[in-house]
Amino acid sequence: MSNRLADAASPYLRQHADNPVDWYPWGEEALARAREESRPILLSIGYSACHWCHVMAHESFTDPAIARIMNAGFVNIKVDREERPDLDQVYQLAQQMMTRRAGGWPLTVFLTPDLLPFYGGTYFPKSPRYGLPGFGDLLQQILTVYHQRGEEVQAQATALGEALGRLEKGHDPAEPPRWPSAAQAALTALGQHFDRRWGGLGDAPKFPQVPTLEFLALQAAQGNALGLEMLGQTLAAMARGGLFDQIGGGFFRYSVDARWEIPHFEKMLYDNGQMLSIYALGYALHADPLYVEVMEASVSWLMREMRGPEGGFYSALDADSAGEEGHFYLWQRSAVENALDPELRALALRCWGLDRPANFEGRAWHLQRSMEPAAAAMALGEAEGTAAQNLQRARERLFHVRAERPRPGLDDKRLCAWNALTLRGLALAGRTFGRQEWIRLAQETADFLRARLWQNGRLYAVWKEERAYQPAYLDDHAFLLQALLELLQGEFRIEDLHFARDLADALLDRFMDARHGGFFFTADDQPAPVTRMKPSQDQAIPTGNGVAILALQRLGHLLGEGRYLDAAALGLQAFGGDLEEHGLAVPTLLCALREAQEPLPTMIIRGSLTALESWRATLSGQYPGDRVMVFIANGMKDLPPILERAAPAGGRAWLCRGLQCLAPVDSPEELLALLE
Structure with a gap:
């Protein structure tokens, strides 16, 4: 059996296609049902690479008992936050305003049929822990409050909606500071x-x-x-x-x-x-x-x-x-030793921190660059000149070994x-x-x-x-x-x-x-x-x-x-x-x-293709984030008038800052002098 998410393009939504939950994608079909039946909406937002999204799905969304509560009481909508950042943005902010806590994924928000949020959080465990209620218990409490105290829920949701609406006007307009x-x-x-x-x-x-x-x-x-x-x-x-x-x-x-x-x-x-x-x-x-x-x-x-x-x-x-976070990337020291030839082994262990205690939950190593190759070689009494090449050889070998493992989802x-x-x-x-x-x-x-x-x-x-x-x-x-x-x-x-x-x-x-x-x-x-x-x-x-x-x-x-x-x-x-x-x-x-x-220098440089390469080589030392510089070959068609400038084959440059422009120059050295 599969639900409505089976036909979705999103890989994240498809991950939930076999849940016993009656999921809808965000759309008029789901929203219309909520309005017609006066049902609250359970909105769940996540993404395919999200570890805690997977945890909540495994614990709760595959559980038939929890699914029965969700299906009987809610219109359940699953959203890929990467496809719908607009929804994620609004409801993340709403969750933060309601709980005064940071947001995150999975995002779990309960909405009135007119899409106003009235309760929310992120990950909820199946059973109470981490100071959080069990998800099944929470669902029952939400339904009780929604149906028995509906006017209070609507008033709270309306007030929150009005607070969010005020953000539409933006922030306080003012003259920007210096x-x-x-x-x-x-x-x-x-x-x-x-x-x-x-x-x-x-x-x-x-x-x-x-x-x-x-x-x-x-x-x-x-x-x-x-x-x-x-x-x-x-x-x-x-x-x-x-x-x-x-x-x-x-x-x-x-x-x-x-x-x-x-x-x-x-x-x-x-x-x-x-x-x-x-x-x-x-x-x-x-x-x-x-x-x-x-x-x-x-x-x-x-x-x-x-x-x-x-x-x-x-x-x-x-x-x-393989059902484990980081499984593809973690190492046992014995696996590294077995993968490498003796002349590479000691260097690799020293450079990547495998000569120290296991750094991942005390049971495995996640590699880091603990020592530079030359320093490691010197400490081991090996030749420093070939250390970088040897570490690269070790890297290539471990890469091929790792490639045989079950790969993370894409x-x-x-x-x-x-x-x-x-x-x-x-x-x-x-x-x-x-x-x-x-x-x-x-x-x-x-x-x-x-x-x-x-x-x-x-x-x-x-x-x-x-x-x-x-x-x-x-x-x-x-x-x-x-x-x-x-x-x-x-x-x-x-x-x-x-x-x-x-x-x-x-x-x-x-x-x-x-x-x-x-x-x-x-x-x-x-x-x-x-x-x-x-x-x-x-x-x-x-x-x-x-x-x-x-x-x-x-x-x-x-x-x-x-x-x-x-x-x-x-x-x-x-x-x-x-x-x-x-x-x-x-x-x-x-x-x-x-x-x-402080407008950036904007430079237009024109000339023959050969000349432009020479200009580019001379100017290449300039910091790239602090200028705008375009090289346009003579003869290029369909340029806007401001860029359609006559230049000799040897090249010519025009330099402007904001609305102020200087006389053109005919060599990269002159242009550098102007920049300085």
């Missing part, structure tokens, strides 16, 4: 949260928080020693620790400890796309060869395990395999926003490290998104089973616009510029709050439950509002398009209060504020 003071206040606050022993912010669990790291990179690029220290220590600690897969490449979602040693074992595309960007920026500030190793291994992992045959990247790898849907984060990372890393093949991979990803997800002038959020579905959100448009602007700097293609303008126009036409400023998460023709959100704070991914404002500023200056600049300025005013009072929570908006008040 960049230097706002940046210093945020940097001081970050310094108070910085873990000077292990790197990163706060204690366990410890997340990468890439938007904050990008703010630190900006500070470091402006000569701030504290910003460089915090960024460098964090990047090195993540690369050497268990957050990074030392054998197969790629980063896990977060560390359960403060030392970056033991991760939660999901691998999410959105994390890894952002990691490409921040390690590229970090390398431009401090050329640590470790960053090169991390980038090469991560791109190899993306190509090998995450790229679809048609292009684009899959969403996630599960934390679990969520093979392709999400526009997460692919855009990865596209940007590939483009930025490609030009930072001089890796043209990475830029080509970024271009192929852009072509996939344009061909599959841009249809009849509209962007879609998801591609699965040869079809695009779910109209795209703010993040999809903003992240892709930012990524295309990065790609244009790696290699200028006119189709990428046209696509960028289409996305910018869609932001203004469908998402912008023309009255109060800023951008709603959903388009004006997308039905929104309870309210249209206008998010400002960065989470695991940057806020779409911050990225949209950043990208519109850059595109507006490149094309001399006042509409884009005006929309960005109005957006910063919409979040002026947040920038003044809560800078630590809005690092992407802080970066946008800086570029609004």
